[in-house]
Amino acid sequence: MAALPEETAQARIDVRRTMRRLRAEQPPELAQSRSAAAQKRLLDCPLWCQARSVALYVGVRGELATNELLQAAWQDKKVVWLPRVRTEAPGLMDFVACGGMHELRPGPLGLLEPVDSLPGVGPEAANTHSAESGQAVESAFAPDLALLPGVAFDFEGGRLGYGGGYYDRFLEKALNCPRVGLCFEFQLVPSLPLAPWDQRVNYICTEERILCL
Numbered sequence: 001m002a003a004l005p006e007e008t009a010q011a012r013i014d015v016r017r018t019m020r021r022l023r024a025e026q027p028p029e030l031a032q033s034r035s036a037a038a039q040k041r042l043l044d045c046p047l048w049c050q051a052r053s054v055a056l057y058v059g060v061r062g063e064l065a066t067n068e069l070l071q072a073a074w075q076d077k078k079v080v081w082l083p084r085v086r087t088e089a090p091g092l093m094d095f096v097a098c099g100g101m102h103e104l105r106p107g108p109l110g111l112l113e114p115v116d117s118l119p120g121v122g123p124e125a126a127n128t129h130s131a132e133s134g135q136a137v138e139s140a141f142a143p144d145l146a147l148l149p150g151v152a153f154d155f156e157g158g159r160l161g162y163g164g165g166y167y168d169r170f171l172e173k174a175l176n177c178p179r180v181g182l183c184f185e186f187q188l189v190p191s192l193p194l195a196p197w198d199q200r201v202n203y204i205c206t207e208e209r210i211l212c213l
Contacts, residue, residue: 011193023062035065094120123173171199
């Protein structure tokens with residue numbers, strides 16, 4: 001990833017700092033009720049109801065919680081894919097099919113991740129082609145819906161992550177399905193200082209609404 005102009009880089013730092021502060025200032029009971037409202041909104045959405053396979057994440061550190069989505073997905077027998085960072089390759093991650101919370105453990109970044117014994121799929125394997133025909137080869141990793149965390153989102157589908165580039169690198173090559181950014185309403189802003197590599201979402205779900213972008 002190339003260096004950004006100093007003004008843009010500083011603006012991104014400022015947005016991340018502001019959003020982290022706003023999340024930290026939320027009373028726990030308010031964050032919980034907002035998370036529940038956003039999750040219910042998505043659970044009632046056709047995008048979710050029609051999906052048989054979903055790429056998700058475990059919300060932590062003040063993020064909008066995903067516990068109800070995870071429980072509902074497993075209860076409804078959806079295939080649930082969760083991210084796991086590659087310890088040998090900083091900035092890269094795989095998605096792993098998980099059958100329940102019992103298959104998670106704390107990862108190197110302090111996040112709950114699938115255990116190492118479960119096979120993962122990286123972006124290079126998610127979109128492959130036959131050497132003979134050049135045609136796309138269907139991968140086991142083919143979610144119908146991807147739910148993404150972020151520090152902030154804007155009304156054009158812009159997403160600002162935490163700065164590690166994990167999702168941007170993966171999204172650049174894979175997850176060609178509807179992408180939903182999950183966030184609190186205050187994390188949705190008119191415009192973000194985006195970089196060329198920042199990947200966009202198609203929908204944004206907050207406790208107040210679902211936006212189709």
